[in-house]
Amino acid sequence: MNGARKLFVILLNGEPFSGEIPQNAYVLCCDGAYSWAKGKVRIDENLGDFDSLSEEPVPPPSRKFPSEKNETDGELAVDRAVELGATDILFYGGGGKREDHFLGNLHLLYKAKRAGILSAALKTNGAEISLAGEGGQRFSCKRGQTISLLPFGGDAHIMEMRGLKYVSDDLRLRYGSTRGISNLTTDEEFSFRVNKGYVLVIINEEEV
Numbered sequence: 001m002n003g004a005r006k007l008f009v010i011l012l013n014g015e016p017f018s019g020e021i022p023q024n025a026y027v028l029c030c031d032g033a034y035s036w037a038k039g040k041v042r043i044d045e046n047l048g049d050f051d052s053l054s055e056e057p058v059p060p061p062s063r064k065f066p067s068e069k070n071e072t073d074g075e076l077a078v079d080r081a082v083e084l085g086a087t088d089i090l091f092y093g094g095g096g097k098r099e100d101h102f103l104g105n106l107h108l109l110y111k112a113k114r115a116g117i118l119s120a121a122l123k124t125n126g127a128e129i130s131l132a133g134e135g136g137q138r139f140s141c142k143r144g145q146t147i148s149l150l151p152f153g154g155d156a157h158i159m160e161m162r163g164l165k166y167v168s169d170d171l172r173l174r175y176g177s178t179r180g181i182s183n184l185t186t187d188e189e190f191s192f193r194v195n196k197g198y199v200l201v202i203i204n205e206e207e208v
Contacts, residue, residue, distance in 0.1 A: 005087045005088055005118070006026070006084075006085050006086050006087050006088070007022065007024065007025040007026070007086070007087070007088045007089075007090070008025055008026045008027075008028065008081040008084070008086040008088065008089045008090075009021060009022060009025040009026070009027045009028070009041070009089075009090050009091075009092065010027075010028050010030065010074065010077045010078065010081065010089060010090070010091045010092070011027065011028065011029040011030060011033040011034075011037045011041075011043075011091075011092050011093050012030050012033055012073075012074050012091055012092065012093040012094040012101075012105060013030055013031055013032035013033045013052060013073070013093065013097075013101075014093045014094045014095050014096050014097045014098075014101060014102065014105070014124075015093065015095050015096025015097055015124065015125060016036035016037075016093060017036070017092040017093045017123065017124070017125060018125050019123070019125070021037075021040065021041040021092055022090065023041065023042065025090070026044050026045075026081075026084065026086070027041055027042060027043050027044045027045075028043075028044065028045050028047060028077045028080055028081060029043045029045070029046045029047070029057065030047065030048045030073035030074055030076075030077050031046075031047075031048030031049060031050050031051070031052055031053055031073045032052035032053050033093050034046060034053055034055075034057040035053065035054075035055075036093065037092075037093070038057070038058070043057070043058070043059065044059075045059070045061070045062070045080070046058075046059065046060070046061045047061055047063070047065070047073065047076055047077060047080060048061075048064075048065060048073035048076065048077075049064065049065045049066060049067040049069065049073065050064055051067040072101070072104055074091070074094070074104070074105060074108050075108060075111065078108055078111055078112055078115070081112075081117075082112075082115045082116070082117070086117060087117065087118045087119075088117065088118055088119045088120070089112050089117055089119075089120045089121075090120075090121055090123060091105065091108065091109075091120070091121070091122040091123065092123050094108075094122045094124065095122070095124030095125065095126065095127075096124070096125075105122055106122070106129065106131075106152070106200065108120075108122075109121070109122060109129070109130065109131040109200075110131055110152065110153065110198065112131075113131055113133055113198070125205075126204065126205055126206070127202050127203060127204045127205060128202075128203045128205075129200060129201070129202050129203075130200075130201045131152060131198055131199070131200055131201070132192075132194050132198065132199045132200075132201050133194060133198055134194045134195065134196065134197075135193065135194060136160075136191065136192075136193050137191060137192055137193065137194060137199075137201070138189060138190075138191040139189060139190055139191070139201060139203065140188065140189050141163075141185045141187075141188060141189060141190060141203055142185065142188065143185055143186065143187060143188060144184060144185060145184070145185045145203060145204060145205075145206075146182055146183070146184060146204045146206065147164070147183050147184070147185060147190070147201065147202060147203050147204065148180060148181045148182060148183065148200075148201075148202040148204075149171075149173065149180040149183065149192075149199050149200070149201060149202075150173065150180050150181070150199065150200040150202070151173040151174065151175045151180070151197055151198070151199060151200075152197075152198040152199065152200045153175070153197070153198055154175050154197055154198075155172065155173065155174055155175050155196070155197055156172075156173040156175075156194060156196060156197030156198060156199045157170075157171070157172050157173070157194070157195040157196040157197060158171040158172075158173065158192050158193065158194055158195065158199065159171070159192070159193045159195050160191070160192055160193040161190075161191070161192040162190060162191045162192070163185060163186055163187040163189055163190030163191060164183045164184065164185060164186060164190050165183060165184040165185075165186055166183050166184075173197075173199065180199075
């Protein structure tokens with residue numbers, strides 16, 4: 001891939017996304033997301049089982065999957081993005097509607113990271129959610145935004161926190177604890193280092 005980054009957008013059939021979607025990405029549209037995404041963004045591929053869509057999408061899907069399958073349409077889209085050489089993935093439309101699908105969409109972030117995707121984030125109408133693995137992490141933000149750091153899949157250990165009101169160089173997040181919810185940004189970026197585990201990073205859109 002000669003070192004170039006390849007951004008992919010995956011559109012999900014949750015709450016319709018009301019903001020702007022990047023136009024400089026390869027766009028995969030999952031099934032019913034077509035009903036809110038058509039005309040809003042150029043779609044490169046439609047994929048899924050199309051059990052929740054009442055019209056034939058454009059462009060026509062090259063393959064239709066059975067409605068009874070082990071993977072969600074979002075998981076099929078992640079597999080397709082990885083197959084096409086994605087390095088970065090942004091998910092839109094993954095919040096709201098069914099809570100089980102929303103929780104499943106968080107697992108898509110984990111799947112993407114485990115597949116070697118450099119950055120993956122789920123953008124809803126109220127927040128940007130990403131998953132940080134081991135190593136240094138840096139995020140752009142606005143001053144006064146509320147952010148939460150939650151362990152994902154097990155305990156996590158954070159060090160070298162900067163740009164937040166509540167900081168620690170030895171923050172141990174226990175799986176099953178709510179410690180890490182509702183911190184505040186003090187600058188236009190914040191950073192930390194994950195020494196162990198995975199951390200969900202939730203940046204809320206509302207400013208305090």
